[in-house]
Amino acid sequence: MGRTADVAVIGGGVIGASIAYRLAKAGKKVVLCERYDLTAGATGACDQMVILQSKNPGIHLRLALDSAAMFQDLSRELDYPIEYFRHGGMITIENEMEMGVMTDFVARQKKIGLEVEIISRADAAKRQRGLADHLLGCTFSRQDGHVNPFKLTLGFAKAAKALGAEILIDAEVTGFKEEGGKIKGIKTAKGDVDAEVTVLAAGAWSPLVAAQVGLTLPIKPRRGQIIITEPGPPYVVGGILSAQYIVAKYHPETLRDAKSRGVQLGVGLALSQTAKGDILIGATREFVDYEVSNTREGIREILKNAARLMPGLKKMNVIRIMGGSRPYTPDGLPLIGFPKGREGLFLAAGHEGDGIALSAITGRIVADLLTEGKTYTDISPLDPNRFPLIAS
Amino acid sequence: MENADQEIIICRCEEISRRQILAAIADGATTIKGVKIRTEAGMGLCQGRTCRRLITQMLAQSGARPAAELYPPTSRPPVRTAQVGEYIREEDD
Ligand SMILES: Cc1cc2nc3c(=O)[nH]c(=O)nc-3n(C[C@H](O)[C@H](O)[C@H](O)COP(=O)(O)OP(=O)(O)OC[C@H]3O[C@@H](n4cnc5c(N)ncnc54)[C@H](O)[C@@H]3O)c2cc1C
Ligand code: FES
Numbered sequence: 330m331g332r333t334a335d336v337a338v339i340g341g342g343v344i345g346a347s348i349a350y351r352l353a354k355a356g357k358k359v360v361l362c363e364r365y366d367l368t369a370g371a372t373g374a375c376d377q378m379v380i381l382q383s384k385n386p387g388i389h390l391r392l393a394l395d396s397a398a399m400f401q402d403l404s405r406e407l408d409y410p411i412e413y414f415r416h417g418g419m420i421t422i423e424n425e426m427e428m429g430v431m432t433d434f435v436a437r438q439k440k441i442g443l444e445v446e447i448i449s450r451a452d453a454a455k456r457q458r459g460l461a462d463h464l465l466g467c468t469f470s471r472q473d474g475h476v477n478p479f480k481l482t483l484g485f486a487k488a489a490k491a492l493g494a495e496i497l498i499d500a501e502v503t504g505f506k507e508e509g510g511k512i513k514g515i516k517t518a519k520g521d522v523d524a525e526v527t528v529l530a531a532g533a534w535s536p537l538v539a540a541q542v543g544l545t546l547p548i549k550p551r552r553g554q555i556i557i558t559e560p561g562p563p564y565v566v567g568g569i570l571s572a573q574y575i576v577a578k579y580h581p582e583t584l585r586d587a588k589s590r591g592v593q594l595g596v597g598l599a600l601s602q603t604a605k606g607d608i609l610i611g612a613t614r615e616f617v618d619y620e621v622s623n624t625r626e627g628i629r630e631i632l633k634n635a636a637r638l639m640p641g642l643k644k645m646n647v648i649r650i651m652g653g654s655r656p657y658t659p660d661g662l663p664l665i666g667f668p669k670g671r672e673g674l675f676l677a678a679g680h681e682g683d684g685i686a687l688s689a690i691t692g693r694i695v696a697d698l699l700t701e702g703k704t705y706t707d708i709s710p711l712d713p714n715r716f717p718l719i720a721s
Numbered sequence: 722m723e724n725a726d727q728e729i730i731i732c733r734c735e736e737i738s739r740r741q742i743l744a745a746i747a748d749g750a751t752t753i754k755g756v757k758i759r760t761e762a763g764m765g766l767c768q769g770r771t772c773r774r775l776i777t778q779m780l781a782q783s784g785a786r787p788a789a790e791l792y793p794p795t796s797r798p799p800v801r802t803a804q805v806g807e808y809i810r811e812e813d814d
Contacts, residue, residue: 366755373758479758487748498749559766559802605761610805632808643806648768 332495334360336699337515337524339502339538340531342372343478343685344677346485347692348528350407353492355700360524361486361494362517364501368482370532371684374621374653376555376599376611377475378568379686380418382445382468385579386437388710389662393683394442395706396690400476403689409484411476412604416567418473419453420575421598421638422465427572430580435468445470457566459641473568475601478685485692502531505542505674512542512673526699528675533619533654535678539718542671546664547716548679550619550654553612554627555599557649560606564641571598571638577614578661591630598638608645610635614655614682621652657681664713665694675699676713731779732772734765742776746783753777 336352338345341363349361363369379397384390400413422428428447435445445468453467454460460467486496500519505512505527514523531538533550574597576583595614602608613627628650636643658664658679665677677695680687697704727740737760745759753769756762756776763769763776 368758499751629808632805636805636809645805646802647805648802
């Protein structure tokens with residue numbers, strides 16, 4: 330059975346769901362096609378942080394701030410409890426090198442409008458029990474928060490449906506419909522969808538889908554493993570990251586001679602507690618193709634790192650482990666826009682470790698571009714054509 | 722009678738009723754995982770050991786998929802409940 334839509338969306342992760350919702354709200358007829366089920370990809374295997382402090386001061390931080398502002402009212406707007414809480418966040422600083430990087434980072438973030446500061450070990454301890462004695466201090470921002478990624482995605486999907494969007498699950502996209510050099514829709518396991526525009530939002534799998542129309546996307550899957558403890562009383566306040574993560578992300582050269590297994594696996598602390606009480610402990614950053622299994626080594630390195638920074642975690646009971654494929658891009662920014670030479674296709678993928686935090690604003694930007702042809706801010710750094718997409 | 726039936730608790734750990742699970746199936750869930758993300762059934766302390774069979778039956782009855790397909794292969798080894806500290810200590814052996 331064929332369907333017709335203004336916009337077909339490929340991928341039922343947080344990004345596809347957010348886009349479907351905003352487009353439906355703007356009056357577009359949307360059909361979203363998901364291969365397995367909503368949240369089957371990275372969205373269903375991730376931490377829950379909406380951390381602003383980890384974002385590079387620039388467009389990345391600006392978009393994260395705008396997205397966070399949208400989350401504040403989103404439960405009411407979607408009529409669905411997305412469990413967004415602004416409990417603040419900290420980044421642990423262990424040595425002088427990290428202190429140097431973070432001092433500079435924080436100064437530049439303040440200029441963009443983030444409320445963030447460096448606090449002493451003693452002040453950090455007033456906020457959070459169980460921190461290691463050797464910490465030099467932490468950065469702190471009260472604007473940081475977290476959100477339940479499952480509820481967020483289901484909430485977007487439910488609200489989109491209420492506005493007339495169709496959400497097809499078990500509907501793998503197997504090809505595109507092309508006519509006169511233009512992309513006119515998609516072929517799926519649940520039939521064809523004719524659409525004026527097709528939005529590719531399949532996260533780490535986007536390159537596989539795009540290859541069917543001869544596009545080479547620079548997105549690669551980057552595995553993250555995380556560990557979940559049994560629910561307990563409130564312990565972890567807000568979100569906690571380690572400066573290792575920032576240093577690894579923005580100053581990889583400083584890690585060049587780091588030989589520890591943890592560093593090689595890209596381990597950086599990502600810690601938070603859910604509304605139900607489970608503590609999420611992350612994470613690795615590994616290039617292992619589309620593998621999402623867990624490894625003993627990965628789990629151990631994550632826990633070793635977490636217990637070093639926060640010995641108070643040692644008594645927590647582990648009950649579950651997960652792994653997911655983050656959509657990595659070489660410059661850490663997503664690809665959002667029309668790829669040249671493939672009329673009818675729009676890309677919205679490559680949010681790597683920030684897709685939850687950036688989901689709300691991504692939906693808005695895509696809907697703006699597809700309805701008005703422009704959006705509220707300069708997003709040229711996200712233009713997919715900054716990469717060579719068509720092999721010559 | 723019908724109504725009382727609907728309020729029967731299927732997942733005890735998370736206190737999820739038959740009605741909530743049927744609503745998840747109506748929302749498109751075709752697998753155990755699909756029910757889990759929509760209701761949190763199966764995410765409790767027993768990690769679904771108690772409720773999985775009942776939910777599988779309900780899914781099979783809904784006819785969304787043949788029963789044989791209801792157990793998607795998973796690469797996750799069941800985790801032995803242990804303290805963080807024990808996981809780390811293992812390495813020193
Ligand atoms: C361990 C870990 C921790 C993380 N922590 C955070 C965090 O704290 N904060 C944060 O903001 N982000 C975090 N992230 C990143 C975040 O999870 C991702 O950026 C985000 O989920 C990406 O969403 P997405 O919708 O683009 O991709 P996905 O969620 O991967 O969705 C893509 C969807 O496309 C579907 N698909 C693939 N191929 C096809 C096809 N051919 N046809 C139809 N559908 C298809 C897939 O099944 C999948 O459901 C973390 C990630 C990991 C792995
Ligand atoms: S009865 Fe459902 S998780 Fe325990």
